[in-house]
Amino acid sequence: MTEFYQEITPGGYGIAIKRKKTLFSEQSPFQKVEVFESDSTLGRVLTLDDLMMTTEGDEFHYHEMIAHIPMMHHKSPKTVLVIGGGDGGTVREVLKHDTVEKVILCEIDGMVIDACKKYLPTISCELDNPKCEILVEDAIEYIKNKENMFDIILIDSTDPMGPGEGLFTEEFYTNVKRSLKPGGIVAAQSESPFVNKEEIKKMYTLLKKVFPICATYTSNIPTYPGGYWAWAFCSETVEPLSYWDERRGEAITKTCKIYNKDYHNARFALPNYLKELL
Template sequence: MYLCIAISFIDNSGKDLIIDGWFHERGVLWPGQAMSLKVKKVLDHYRTDFQDLLVFESENHGTVLVLDGVIQVTTRDEFSYQEMIAHIPLFAHPNPKRVLVIGGGDGGVLREVARHTGVEEIIECEIDEGVIIASKKYLPSLAIGYDDPRVSVKIMDGAKYMEENQSSFDVIITDSSDPIGPASVLFETPFYNAMYKSLREGGIVCTQGECMWLHLNLIRPLIDSISQTFSSVEYAYTTMPTYPSGQIGFIIATKGRNSCKVPEREMTDVVQKELQYYTPELHKAAFVLPAFAQRAIFGDKAK
């Protein structure tokens, strides 16, 4: 049986994270609500070069990775996010060969991209090496993605890497934390312009797109802005129990191709049996938005 060593655990910003054995996630992007998980054991806590990092073993959600007080991964439900952010763009592309992952230091997206045997090269650009180190130590079921020989890791700013690699990738996946701190630039138009330039013709980008219940004020302006550049811009989503409001979205945009709502390639039975969330049917359903979100994000535009 594990015991919580301290009654109160405080991150480097001075905010209480663990009180009386419970982790509490409270963020400025979801005011008035919180997420709490019971802690069995704190595994690690330190300041990386960029952010506060906490790893703990929870009572019911397995190992939990927290950055700046915000849950990034729990081993109980991570597959719903990792599978959808990777497989929606990859199966929407008829023949992806080179894939760039920006962020995603836990390795989960790499794990999913590696299931596509036709992909020849996978580049990960992660600015915070501390996340990779912690994930390899505490999240081996995700970090297994680093073991694939097609994977190369660049510890650097993703925008700079894309500037140096124009028209290079068939799919770019940005697995970022929320638009606060080091990840804030990943939600701005210049970053999307950089992705556009780094895509090959016919390429697809898929980025963490925040929550329709909380962040329509962030989603709509960004989609409006990048729609002037990309051939198509769409919003899909997945359910995610330990993310705010239990839902997280993806902004999916293309260069020289149309909608990504229907898979272009069939999945093998072997891969489907390995997956826990994504199916071709869910791929299509992920783009079907509730009426309030459809109106708020796209206005009078046709579905």
């Protein structure tokens, strides 16, 4: 009998993936970390506390969107902080921008990094890049005393429960804002617009208290709830779609499976039900 991985949302539906073999499964001090080989075109799958994080087959849907939409709004992003994102996919996309001098990955759970380096090499491939510095520590503590340090901060967190919970608070967002350089931009994963309506509402209420500019962009992610995902775009000064660098945009597009200028420009157009929610 075929074995299935199922992730069913509280709404009573979700994704099912044919499961072949568990490659890694251990309890870290923070969460259960698992990588399994699926019997599907999605390839290998990373889950944390049995929730889908990424798959080899569709990870680009998430990583291209969290990285390039904010990065392309900055005239010259040099210093980037990735919070969470231990699989390395966001770091990989950030490093496609030739302006970047340093990307700091601040991931609380070293076991995630190690498992992804070993079992998900197409995603974690740039974690050994000399421009990437890895800090295995709590981003909530790390960001407390920082000021004027980053051009871009990408909050590539798990859901607002478990180890990710403290990354969805007003205090955390305030510290994030203080650590931005002038002209800096934050992007944060902000759950499924169709499935996680309450979570989205709560998160944007807090973000809007902290950031004068707080917009939302969305894209398709096949293996996330509802097949659709939202990210917050926050800044003190940078409006959505206020800047575009043709040279860098063309160079990035060539390396991407989704991202291009038209797609970029279309991301802030939201469905009515999401506009009403925010």
